[in-house]
Amino acid sequence: MSVTIRDVAKAAQTSAATVSKVMNGSGSISQATIDRVEQAMRDLGYHPNARARNFARQSTKMVLFLTTLGKNAGFSNPHMFEMMSGMEEALAKKGYLLCVKSIAAEEACGFVEKIFDSKEADGVVLHASIISPAMDELVAVREIPHIVIGIPDFPSHFSWIDIDNRLGGELAARYLLQCGYCSLAFLGGRQEDRISGHRLEGVLSVLNEHDVLIPGGHLRRGASDCDSGYAMTEELLSQKERPDAIICANNYIAYGCVMALKEHGEVIPEDIGVIAFDEYPLSRILKPMLTVVDIDVFDMGYQTGKCILSKIRKPNLTVRYYSTLPSVLERESTRKKVI
Amino acid sequence: MSVTIRDVAKAAQTSAATVSKVMNGSGSISQATIDRVEQAMRDLGYHPNARARNFARQSTKMVLFLTTLGKNAGFSNPHMFEMMSGMEEALAKKGYLLCVKSIAAEEACGFVEKIFDSKEADGVVLHASIISPAMDELVAVREIPHIVIGIPDFPSHFSWIDIDNRLGGELAARYLLQCGYCSLAFLGGRQEDRISGHRLEGVLSVLNEHDVLIPGGHLRRGASDCDSGYAMTEELLSQKERPDAIICANNYIAYGCVMALKEHGEVIPEDIGVIAFDEYPLSRILKPMLTVVDIDVFDMGYQTGKCILSKIRKPNLTVRYYSTLPSVLERESTRKKVI
DNA sequence: CTGAAAGCGCTAACAT
DNA sequence: ATGTTAGCGCTTTCAG
Numbered sequence: 001m002s003v004t005i006r007d008v009a010k011a012a013q014t015s016a017a018t019v020s021k022v023m024n025g026s027g028s029i030s031q032a033t034i035d036r037v038e039q040a041m042r043d044l045g046y047h048p049n050a051r052a053r054n055f056a057r058q059s060t061k062m063v064l065f066l067t068t069l070g071k072n073a074g075f076s077n078p079h080m081f082e083m084m085s086g087m088e089e090a091l092a093k094k095g096y097l098l099c100v101k102s103i104a105a106e107e108a109c110g111f112v113e114k115i116f117d118s119k120e121a122d123g124v125v126l127h128a129s130i131i132s133p134a135m136d137e138l139v140a141v142r143e144i145p146h147i148v149i150g151i152p153d154f155p156s157h158f159s160w161i162d163i164d165n166r167l168g169g170e171l172a173a174r175y176l177l178q179c180g181y182c183s184l185a186f187l188g189g190r191q192e193d194r195i196s197g198h199r200l201e202g203v204l205s206v207l208n209e210h211d212v213l214i215p216g217g218h219l220r221r222g223a224s225d226c227d228s229g230y231a232m233t234e235e236l237l238s239q240k241e242r243p244d245a246i247i248c249a250n251n252y253i254a255y256g257c258v259m260a261l262k263e264h265g266e267v268i269p270e271d272i273g274v275i276a277f278d279e280y281p282l283s284r285i286l287k288p289m290l291t292v293v294d295i296d297v298f299d300m301g302y303q304t305g306k307c308i309l310s311k312i313r314k315p316n317l318t319v320r321y322y323s324t325l326p327s328v329l330e331r332e333s334t335r336k337k338v339i
Numbered sequence: 340m341s342v343t344i345r346d347v348a349k350a351a352q353t354s355a356a357t358v359s360k361v362m363n364g365s366g367s368i369s370q371a372t373i374d375r376v377e378q379a380m381r382d383l384g385y386h387p388n389a390r391a392r393n394f395a396r397q398s399t400k401m402v403l404f405l406t407t408l409g410k411n412a413g414f415s416n417p418h419m420f421e422m423m424s425g426m427e428e429a430l431a432k433k434g435y436l437l438c439v440k441s442i443a444a445e446e447a448c449g450f451v452e453k454i455f456d457s458k459e460a461d462g463v464v465l466h467a468s469i470i471s472p473a474m475d476e477l478v479a480v481r482e483i484p485h486i487v488i489g490i491p492d493f494p495s496h497f498s499w500i501d502i503d504n505r506l507g508g509e510l511a512a513r514y515l516l517q518c519g520y521c522s523l524a525f526l527g528g529r530q531e532d533r534i535s536g537h538r539l540e541g542v543l544s545v546l547n548e549h550d551v552l553i554p555g556g557h558l559r560r561g562a563s564d565c566d567s568g569y570a571m572t573e574e575l576l577s578q579k580e581r582p583d584a585i586i587c588a589n590n591y592i593a594y595g596c597v598m599a600l601k602e603h604g605e606v607i608p609e610d611i612g613v614i615a616f617d618e619y620p621l622s623r624i625l626k627p628m629l630t631v632v633d634i635d636v637f638d639m640g641y642q643t644g645k646c647i648l649s650k651i652r653k654p655n656l657t658v659r660y661y662s663t664l665p666s667v668l669e670r671e672s673t674r675k676k677v678i
Numbered sequence: 679c680t681g682a683a684a685g686c687g688c689t690a691a692c693a694t
Numbered sequence: 695a696t697g698t699t700a701g702c703g704c705t706t707t708c709a710g
Contacts, residue, residue: 002456047453049457049458050459051393051394051399051458051459054394055391055393058390060390064436069423069428070428073420073424074417074418074419074423074636075417075618078413078420080413080420081412081413081417081419081420082413083413084408084420084439085408085410085412085441086410088440089409089441097438097440097459098438098440099401099436099437099438100423100427101427101436101437102424102431114386118389119388119390226624281414281620285565285591287598298410298413
């Protein structure tokens with residue numbers, strides 16, 4: 001058996017309670033005793049048993065990240081993992097551990113209930129894809145320390161954190177105008193793609209504010225892939241009124257767009273400017289390198305980690321906000337700013 | 340306070356010990372008692388307290404994955420997360436939880452020691468980048484259930500699991516020969532890049548076996564990026580003796596290579612074939628889509644998970660092997676097989 | 679087949 | 695400032 005708090009107490013000629021107080025900095029212990037206890041701990045190579053400690057304290061110093069993983073999750077959604085890295089960093093600073101658990105949306109609610117019934121974790125971070133009204137009710141009634149990544153798409157009591165995609169759209173549009181482009185186009189994902197939709201809203205609000213009109217034909221939506229980006233760009237170029245800058249709702253659309261522009265002999269960024277969203281995975285790989293509106297995903301994870309920690313302290317605290325502002329990374333696909 | 344085992348015992352008119360046995364399937368309990376106990380558990384909505392259970396059993400049902408994360412880890416190394424997803428799936432099947440913890444290589448050894456002194460985890464998965472001779476000694480002496488991801492580059496007692504990159508190289512070369520290409524070239528990463536080196540070894544062994552000579556000029560090494568791939572390809576094309584197929588050690592080199600070939604008017608795959616390694620992130624995005632040698636990273640993680648579980652059961656079991664064989668994914672950058 | 683009893687190692691309320 | 699005491703909720707002998 002390994003060395004316990006009682007062994008240390010004996011060696012330091014004191015009681016277990018005192019040793020505990022020394023470890024947890026209770027304050028009211030004389031320096032002499034502290035020294036003796038610490039010496040004894042060192043001599044014996046003592047390490048408090050985490051399991052016993054969790055049990056006695058009724059806490060695990062662990063938060064669970066629940067999302068749906070499975071094959072290809074790592075490749076198709078690196079953002080999630082970048083966030084996890086940020087969360088881990090925030091949690092580690094306070095001595096918390098981060099566990100990941102893959103769960104299907106249907107099972108998520110039951111699982112969260114079980115986790116808190118059995119007290120396996122101190123808090124949960126929920127990916128927006130697995131939340132439900134039932135989960136909302138559960139979390140509210142039981143006051144479960146939680147935070148949802150992604151703004152819920154139904155009315156709820158959840159605490160959540162998200163990226164402000166609308167603001168991102170505003171930044172993109174404003175930036176292009178500042179570069180001297182004056183006829184913008186937007187290539188987005190399908191109607192159901194909320195992210196793309198929010199980005200478009202932001203764009204439109206800026207144009208509206210600047211009294212810039214955008215012809216209907218310059219607003220196109222399609223699949224979120226390269227081929228679709230290519231096709232939408234061709235459509236754009238075939239119109240009588242052509243844009244001098246294109247906002248692409250994501251990297252893949254931008255890739256197709258750039259390819260089409262090049263094939264048509266358009267020079268980027270002189271003839272036509274291109275701006276996209278997100279650094280990853282292509283913005284720095286394409287020629288020309290893309291100017292993008294990006295957010296610091298790691299930082300967002302870090303914010304999430306800090307959030308869940310404060311929810312663990314005060315479970316009834318409600319948090320809802322857009323963390324981590326987007327910003328423009330200037331590169332080669334847009335002209336230099338003139339303003 | 341929530342409902343405990345004693346509440347269940349009382350409701351089922353039996354003892355806590357019996358309830359425990361029912362939960363853990365001790366066998367020697369009458370069906371009648373089992374029914375009563377299960378009924379009581381359901382009636383009371385009982386869920387065993389995981390912390391108390393961990394404490395009493397002296398196990399946490401948790402394995403810790405240690406690696407260095409930090410900013411950009413998610414984007415620059417999606418493979419790691421794909422593996423994690425696989426590990427989680429294997430662990431979840433046996434009721435284990437996966438925790439992730441970022442740690443610098445220098446601190447890793449001390450941290451692992453602390454984890455096992457304080458019994459925070461039942462086992463650890465170590466990324467090869469954080470192992471050291473000191474860690475080897477620690478793990479061996481203390482019989483710490485562990486598995487290293489990546490073959491150690493120094494003599495050690497570690498259990499490890501890795502990808503067989505040499506075999507991957509063999510597959511690539513063999514495949515090209517089967518397609519009727521007969522003059523191969525290899526574009527690799529820098530000398531220090533062990534993965535690239537192993538892939539090259541595999542290529543050479545096949546060529547040797549087939550008595551195919553490869554001119555020195557067809558073996559090039561450079562940075563593992565697009566520009567380097569581009570430059571190396573131009574060098575290749577400027578030689579008197581030109582290859583009819585190029586093996587690119589990674590996706591980025593392949594991207595530069597394809598770009599250079601296109602600019603020189605070479606038709607892929609007719610004039611020159613291109614094969615690369617790994618699906619991610621570009622192989623299906625480039626035009627033409629790349630034929631690649633790929634491995635199932637999720638599966639590798641799954642194997643790793645199963646491995647660590649068996650090590651937890653038998654810590655002195657040694658495991659060392661190349662899990663998950665690579666295979667060729669045929670796409671557009673190579674001719675159809677003729678054999 | 680069942681139950682009483684003795685912890686697992688630490689914390690925290692309460693005395694002193 | 696320190697020690698005593700009583701758990702935390704479950705598992706596991708060991709007797710019956």
